Amino acid sequence: MKTVTELLQPVEKDLEDLVLELKNLIGAGHPILQAAAEHLFSAGGKRLRPGIVLLISKAISVDSSLSTKHKRLAEITEMIHTASLVHDDVVDESSMRRGVETVHSRFNTRVAVLAGDFLFAQSSWHLANLDNVDVVKLLSRVIMDLAEGEIKQNLNRYDSGQTFSKYINKSYCKTASLIANSCKAAGVLSEISGDKLEMLYEFGKNIGLAFQVVDDILDFTGNDKQLGKPAVSDLASGYLTAPVLYALEENKNLSVLINRELAEKDDLNDALEIIMSSGAIKKSRILAEDFATHSKDAILWLPESEYKRALMALPEFVLSRLY
């Protein structure tokens, strides 16, 4: 199985330019943000989101070239993603992300709020300057979804009665919307036809959902060195993900523990035991595989190229983190 770096190799140079450009855009003239930007954009991010936007952009380009607007779109995607991470870490009171200290714990809450706002502000400014009102709508919908997703996640903590569709909807808002809408926006900038735009959206939506379900499984099985955060952290925070919801269908005892917010001594361990001895992890894997398959199917129509091959291999890669 290839690594993500190998998969993104067709746009490797473009991604290096992107990171430099982001550091320039954000840090310039603001010592506080300079440090935060350096910290954020160097912190071992996989650049999966802008990588996907760049691969799509090249895959649908007649001569595999990359316009300035497509580059800017990829940057905006990463800015929005980073801004939401910085604020989410404040809201979730997380001190670590992927093995690196979060901005508010490395600096403080003030800097984290400022840095996130500045990144959101920069992204909406650059977005407006793409001069395409359809692209502005797609990406401003993403910003709405991210805020709504974070709110929903916080509202539904320890709610053992929540439906599976609420979980999928929350995952769409927090993870898939950004990828789906930025893939579609790349197509809008290239002026491709409406049905193809929808397929790009489906590709992004399904790979995003696959990615989120895999992340949620890894929070339990934790065999991913890249995760870098304590295992079962979602459940401990009261966030009920696919493995928990599947386990709740099998074993009603689990809801007793969750309803009392895992407050008693062995609750978290007992809950973990119920989940791991159920069919929940296997069912979650099948769910992730399903999303991955839908994702691949949505871009079969792309013309053959190294970019298409990379895009087709990405859903497989997302799943490979499980093994």
Next chain:
Amino acid sequence: MKTVTELLQPVEKDLEDLVLELKNLIGAGHPILQAAAEHLFSAGGKRLRPGIVLLISKAISVDSSLSTKHKRLAEITEMIHTASLVHDDVVDESSMRRGVETVHSRFNTRVAVLAGDFLFAQSSWHLANLDNVDVVKLLSRVIMDLAEGEIKQNLNRYDSGQTFSKYINKSYCKTASLIANSCKAAGVLSEISGDKLEMLYEFGKNIGLAFQVVDDILDFTGNDKQLGKPAVSDLASGYLTAPVLYALEENKNLSVLINRELAEKDDLNDALEIIMSSGAIKKSRILAEDFATHSKDAILWLPESEYKRALMALPEFVLSRLY
């Protein structure tokens, strides 16, 4: 002298609709935000910003009617303003604003970050749906300016060497940009000519700067019941405003106190004494009057109407808070 409620009387009904609409838009379906929205949009705000947008919109309309887009623009203006206040209060660690508890002290930092993000997200979503890329650019510039202004304010704390133009620039970013660009955006939606758009921008910019200088004076003279925050709070936080900068020009001893961040026992009182016994307050008043005059001059060309009369009286009203 008229009160602000009397001045805004020509758009009183429209402002009532706006507050209802904002509460609906923000609160719907989110219990946490419902409470925050109720708190925010009921908290004795003067609605000066949307009031100005509505007055301008009616003043430039042939039949004094208000389009849905103009109404939406006024709502967006208030959303952006409120979002920035909520996050500024987190950054500045303020517990009170205009006599009312701030969101992060009434609820907590998590809710304040979420509520601010949600308001920014809503505003960029509604902005995109105005379907006018020029308006999107104007207002996304405002969001950039607000973030930059807050950063600059924090960077320049206790910097007794800062220039007057830095102070004006910071005041533009934090206060005037929103009013200037939303006045201009109202003109763009009405498709008025370029030179008139610039005049609307000048009106908003100058009334915004007048407003800020008056606020900064009141932080020292504090005879405004509406201010509702402890006097000299700016100086105590290290924010150097017009009165301080004028006093620094007259008395170099002040810089000694400021350079050591007013850290010794009587420093704040001593600094206050230097400022109040200098010509700084008088000079600051003249500065505010100057901005107010420029503001009025910029809209002399508007056709006669009750809306124009209200707009012409507003700069006077801003100054009247000083007496």
